[in-house]
Amino acid sequence: MTTRITLYDTTLRDGQQTQGVQFSASEKIEIAQMLDALGLDYIEGGWPGANPTDSEFFAAAPQTRATMTAFGMTKRSGRSAGNDDVLAAVLNAGTRAVCLVGKTHPFQVREALGVSLDENRENIAASIAHVVASGREALFDAEHFFDGYRADPHYALSCLTAALDAGARWVVLCDTNGGTLPSEIGRVTAAVIGAGVPGERLGIHCHDDTGTAVAGSIAAIEAGACQVQGTLGGLGERCGNASLTTIIANIALKEDLAERFSTGIEPDALARLTQISHRLDEILNRAPARSAPYVGTSAFAHKAGLHASAIMKNPTTYEHVDPERVGNERIIPMSNQAGQSNLRARLAEAGLTVAAGDPALARILDLVKLREDQGYAYDGAQASFELLARGELGQLPRHFEVERYRVTVERRRNAKGERISVSEAVVVVVMGQQRTLSVSESYDETGADRGPVNALWRALGKDLGPYQTTIDDMSLVDFRVRITGSGVDAATRVTIDSADGNGNRWSTVGVSPNIVDASFEALVEAIRWKLIRDGVAPA
Ligand SMILES: CC(=O)SCCNC(=O)CCNC(=O)[C@H](O)C(C)(C)COP(=O)(O)OP(=O)(O)OC[C@H]1O[C@@H](n2cnc3c(N)ncnc32)[C@H](O)[C@@H]1OP(=O)(O)O
Numbered sequence: 283m284t285t286r287i288t289l290y291d292t293t294l295r296d297g298q299q300t301q302g303v304q305f306s307a308s309e310k311i312e313i314a315q316m317l318d319a320l321g322l323d324y325i326e327g328g329w330p331g332a333n334p335t336d337s338e339f340f341a342a343a344p345q346t347r348a349t350m351t352a353f354g355m356t357k358r359s360g361r362s363a364g365n366d367d368v369l370a371a372v373l374n375a376g377t378r379a380v381c382l383v384g385k386t387h388p389f390q391v392r393e394a395l396g397v398s399l400d401e402n403r404e405n406i407a408a409s410i411a412h413v414v415a416s417g418r419e420a421l422f423d424a425e426h427f428f429d430g431y432r433a434d435p436h437y438a439l440s441c442l443t444a445a446l447d448a449g450a451r452w453v454v455l456c457d458t459n460g461g462t463l464p465s466e467i468g469r470v471t472a473a474v475i476g477a478g479v480p481g482e483r484l485g486i487h488c489h490d491d492t493g494t495a496v497a498g499s500i501a502a503i504e505a506g507a508c509q510v511q512g513t514l515g516g517l518g519e520r521c522g523n524a525s526l527t528t529i530i531a532n533i534a535l536k537e538d539l540a541e542r543f544s545t546g547i548e549p550d551a552l553a554r555l556t557q558i559s560h561r562l563d564e565i566l567n568r569a570p571a572r573s574a575p576y577v578g579t580s581a582f583a584h585k586a587g588l589h590a591s592a593i594m595k596n597p598t599t600y601e602h603v604d605p606e607r608v609g610n611e612r613i614i615p616m617s618n619q620a621g622q623s624n625l626r627a628r629l630a631e632a633g634l635t636v637a638a639g640d641p642a643l644a645r646i647l648d649l650v651k652l653r654e655d656q657g658y659a660y661d662g663a664q665a666s667f668e669l670l671a672r673g674e675l676g677q678l679p680r681h682f683e684v685e686r687y688r689v690t691v692e693r694r695r696n697a698k699g700e701r702i703s704v705s706e707a708v709v710v711v712v713m714g715q716q717r718t719l720s721v722s723e724s725y726d727e728t729g730a731d732r733g734p735v736n737a738l739w740r741a742l743g744k745d746l747g748p749y750q751t752t753i754d755d756m757s758l759v760d761f762r763v764r765i766t767g768s769g770v771d772a773a774t775r776v777t778i779d780s781a782d783g784n785g786n787r788w789s790t791v792g793v794s795p796n797i798v799d800a801s802f803e804a805l806v807e808a809i810r811w812k813l814i815r816d817g818v819a820p821a
């Protein structure tokens with residue numbers, strides 16, 4: 283018999299408090315639907331009345347199986363709960379549940395609110411009673427609870443009791459400043475339950491300022507709290523909240539937890555965890571975090587030669603769980619850390635079968651290590667690695683050669699006297715007997731200059747004769763620049779991610795002391811790889 287842990291997501295509220303994150307109402311609706319499909323119990327949608335986006339979201343909130351919850355704060359002093367306009371706006375959202383944050387640390391009550399301890403506790407009780415009287419389920423987020431408990435356990439506990447006595451369904455212990463370590467969180471949670479607060483009405487809300495928010499949340503669950511709050515991928519104020527993504531996977535897949543606890547997440551939903559996490563990254567317009575537990579793009583990447591060798595014999599040698607359980611995949615990248623096992627695995631993925639012991643394997647490995655020493659990085663540019671390997675194996679078709687290119691960047695004033703820049707590129711390409719010269723300016727949809735690399739890409743992709751139809755659906759989706767080495771040895775490494783209309787995505791790398799030249803190398807490799815992958819024969 284397992285204890286059912288209630289999952290409360292605050293991506294749309296605390297997650298929106300992340301510096302640099304600003305969801306639109308329609309993005310909030312999409313995220314709410316994703317969270318609901320995943321199987322969460324509560325979705326905290328935001329703070330109605332605090333900003334137009336949150337009000338718009340609640341006005342159009344999707345129907346969810348999860349309990350949609352509006353967030354707000356306890357009433358201010360000097361007015362009744364019924365006369366507090368901030369509380370009224372929260373209730374007006376018409377959600378099934380309302381979560382109110384209130385202070386439980388005497389220092390915070392005095393410094394931040396400037397009211398007496400009794401008055402604060404009465405405000406908590408009156409606000410929760412008002413929510414309950416309006417027919418909603420009430421939750422109380424006990425702000426700074428662990429700091430408050432350390433300073434004055436009697437007062438902090440009395441605030442929880444005031445909320446529970448007023449009808450709160452849940453009281454949630456918040457480590458608001460994120461400074462409490464897991465051992466203390468576990469100890470205090472157990473003490474709160476020992477003091478009479480039922481675990482079935484107790485939640486935990488951790489922040490990650492010590493890098494232990496997930497561990498702290500699990501410590502509270504193990505001590506008896508039955509609700510856990512968090513966000514997708516740990517978004518949230520300052521260093522973030524506890525990552526619900528990690529907590530969900532831990533409870534489902536770590537035997538010691540799975541034997542004692544369960545959540546509403548079904549195995550097929552768990553297998554969509556990586557996809558959901560990457561969709562959130564797309565909404566946030568950021569690359570997926572590499573090292574995120576379970577769902578990171580490197581969570582199951584085996585770079586070291588010793589690891590790859592063992593993984594190919596039995597994946598459990600270097601994997602704590604099967605990546606498929608969370609919808610992730612195993613990657614064996616190539617780099618200067620690789621041995622022949624990585625190499626043969628990567629070549630097989632590219633459809634290149636090479637017998638163990640083939641001398642070409644050693645040559646390819648030596649070349650990878652030499653080039654990485656020069657600044658190349660192949661673990662994030664697998665398409666360039668494939669071209670390099672094909673070259674050594676004598677399987678690299680030469681579709682075209684670049685005879686020369688030239689780029690100019692001009693800064694001038696237009697007819698209105700405004701300062702503008704214009705980038706222009708010329709590329710000469712030879713394909714068999716055919717020689718083409720293409721010229722292009724750089725521009726985006728508004729006509730603004732997008733720089734020399736864009737101009738080069740446009741010129742290169744303008745007239746590739748017999749290959750044109752193959753590359754027409756190609757686009758550049760990401761561009762990363764890194765200076766490697768220092769002083770006279772400094773070089774620029776450019777990694778380009780390309781995509782095509784078939785949903786393929788591939789990465790290529792170029793290195794040169796000159797950023798434009800490094801970019802050009804990566805661009806040319808991107809096209810070469812696409813032509814090979816699409817099986818186009820050289821002209
Ligand atoms: C721990 C957390 O993360 S809780 C979530 C915090 N989230 C947010 O703050 C985001 C949304 N907040 C907002 O948009 C705004 O702060 C609003 C609309 C809520 C209030 O805006 P304003 O009225 O301009 O107040 P402002 O933000 O400057 O200050 C907050 C006020 O609330 C009071 N307050 C803070 N917590 C509470 C509480 N739990 N109960 C009652 N009053 C509170 C403060 O004392 C302060 O009052 P004061 O202006 O009289 O000093």
Ligand SMILES: CC(=O)C(=O)O
Pocket residue numbers: 296383423424425426456457458459487489
């Ligand atoms: C409520 C909340 O977000 C906190 O105390 O951290």
